Amino acid sequence: MPEGINVKPILGEPVLKAEDLTVRFKRRNTDVAAVNGVSFALRAGETMTILGESGSGKSVSLKALMGLLPPYAQIQGKVWLNGRDMLTMPKAELGKLRGGAISMIFQEPMAALDPVYTIGEQISETIVQHEGISYTDAMKRALGLLEQVKIPSAERRLKNFPHEMSGGMRQRAMIALALACSPSVLLADEPTTALDVTVQIQILLLLRQLQEELGMAIVFVTHDVGAAAEISDRIAVMYAGRFVESGTVREIMKSPKHPYTQGLLSSTVHGGLRGRVLETIPGSPPNLAELPPGCAFAPRCRHVTDGCRSGIIPVITSDSGAMVRCVRATETVTA
């Protein structure tokens, strides 16, 4: 197969930038540190995947970016969308951005689509609300969008209700809805997880193609290493609310530096491992209500040293922009 990945020049101002984003869920007798300082910058046309297991804080980060967390969530840090701070923005303005300059797709399309309206009505409604154009024009745009996401016989599908469509079609319809106002950032929360493998690859290819056509930035959240390898330019590996490693898709897939990333990749099953005992990461992820000091991965790490359990873990950034948060990073990066 030919070189399927284009190395994009990292140019221009980032469209989405987060600095030290933290999210805590404080309630009567629990204090869950879900996200503990996430920073990144994303440029137009770039896809960053946040890769992590359940409870790593990947979905919470995404919802924090979109302002979708419940009121008791305490969000700190800074998030800029096209240079404007989203977290201090008045609610009304944020509402305009949502579905406009930044939009989101979900794992379960039925959660994002309203069951009592047709697909066409929902898409055109969004366009009318954000751009104030006439309903007829909006409906024409909706038709164009459905064609763009490759829904066959789009004209007929405009009049379909979500429950009349198959899973893959619904996912496409949701993508069309998210793209209605040509967002500069698309947030994707596990959009392929619930799909069959033959449909999953179709959606991944569609997202890649749409990005080429529209030039938006994508934040793709998944637990699936395979999907991440198919779609990302960059991958950030998340563990216990922190990015433990980030880099280009090649750097992460081919020479992971952080012991957690290494463990995650080697415990990802593939046929070549037949007959061999799988390498595993022992134990299970930490309780976010009682995070250990130092490196959160230390209790499961095979290279653990005394330095891991106390103090601040150094963050090593290489010339290429790759980042590792590990005491041993200096050794592994140079190794």
Next chain:
Amino acid sequence: MSTTQTLDARDRGGPAQPLLTVDNLRKYFPVRGGMLNRQIATVQAVDDVSFSVRKGETLGIVGESGCGKSTTARLLMHLIKPDHGDIIFDGDAVGVESGITVNQMRRQMQMVFQDSYSSLNPRMTMTESIAYAPRMHGLSGKAALERAETLLSQVGLNPGHFARRYPHELSGGQRQRVNIARALALEPRLVILDEAVAALDKSVEAQVLNLLSELKSSFNLTYLFISHDLNVVEYMSDRVLVMYLGRVVETGPVEQIYRRPRHPYTRALFASKPTLDPDRRTTEMPLTGDPPNPINPPSGCRFRTRCAFAQAICAEQIPTLALPFEDVADTATPHLVACHRPEAQAAMGGAHHA
């Protein structure tokens, strides 16, 4: 992995006799609706499925949602009554007068479900759950509890910590270990693993897969491994059965199926698998659209509506599982394909899907 069988006292037909043989298994679910709750359609969930599982092997069943793989598992356990078909366990027909009863079969055949939480009774502790079935089968309470604690440690959970816990206190991986222990409590010979690792995180999934492999050799188990995950099936199975819309489309040894898939559907399925290699990304869609609705599936070959090689005969005749034309009869583990035009596949050349 298949010939290192030690003698099991319950073995009847010797190693050559399949542990489980399934013949023409069929289940149609009625779809009711309308004013009088009449049957308005039929879901052909499982249609004439036949296969056998040899002693000591792992047979993988792979397919997408709606292909009937989970229904097959429930039919085998008689959790759903089959409409038609014979189940033969180690030479004994199940549920017929001359054979063994369903309950006798269930003593030797157990199942692990996908959802680790809902498959444990929330009101029972871990040892109570594991000890339950042996006690119902007449083991004394004390002996059953002892067996439960032994099993807990055999699945890697310290009984001191976990024996008296309730399901909601455990993580998904820990609960699935308990479910495996519960399935082993009756000392079954065949364990059906129905998407048993699908809901787990990757790092936990690997732990549980390792556990399954170890248990298989130490308890002389035979597995029926059902999953939608092609990688996991390839890792675990000796032979593979590929299902599409309620029918078996291809079956054979895992290496042959994965190296040289013959059925157009199997090819497309494997080509859809993410490559895990950023330098060799998938660039073309192997298949378009979703699988059709299992209510009123296409006539003839059920894959023909999405098949690039479909011809008139594909709509008229149901293809039967057969050796592709150029294969020399490898009778021990034949590679069978249900396709009218396997030569079209051969003409495509043996493109490898790693």
Next chain:
Amino acid sequence: MSDATMDIAGPTLPKIDQQKLAPSPGYWKSVGQRLLRDPVTIAVTCIILTILFITIGAPLVTSADPFQGSVLMRLKPIGTPGHGLGTDETGRDLWTRLCYGGRLSLLAGVLPVTFALAIGGSLGVLAGYAGGLVGTLIMRVMDVFYAFPSILLAIAICGMLGNGLTNSILALSIVFIPPLVRVSETVTTQARQLDFVEAARASGTTTFQVIRHHVLANVLGPILVYATSLISVSIILSAGLSFLGLGVTPPTPEWGLMLNSLRQAIYVQPYVAALPGLMIFITSMSFNLMSDGFRSAMDVRLNK
């Protein structure tokens, strides 16, 4: 069953997944702990216990005779010396009548629900577990009962059987069977689809054992909670029947009947006349809140 295969050396696995966990308190203990952390439920449970005490132990908290009236002491206001809560239209001490009257009111609240629970619960579990023709048959019969408003149905049955306490309890039992059948059928249908019920069936457990150990244990909680909430309805309905003259007959003290007979005095002594009503309100409200409290305390998953 032989232990032969158990003796084959088990796999020696690395001991993993063993982070320290606090000792498990057990299900009912943890329910108790959650109840103790819920002040509303504790308060209403105390109120119910108090009401139980003063009604059952009525002779201990009052020395007056609930039937002994006095022409001179008719309709005295609250705070009258010797009659702290006033007197009724025939001069009987209201506090005493409330204490004794609670006996029948509570009985009329609890008994119909208990009978209905026994019959309706079993029918519902049967319908839910068996499904199919049996289930449909039971549910359709219940639907017929649903066609009548419960109070009208109770009045009709009482009218047919004649008045009296026994008949009103019987009538209310019949009224409460359909909702209990429906609730138990729903929770049982949900429970029987859970994988652990399938797993139990797959291990060759008999249907009776599956229902007893796996289904009942998990549906009894929600059914009981629902039944508790019906107690308040039953108290109100039986008071209503008495009020209409279909339940107990005068001079027997009973809250609904007292409310009826004091009705004419509403302009003379409005506060006294309202007292039986207040008791009905407090009692039924407490039962309602208590069932709510138990519902949330018994939900294992909320406590994560």
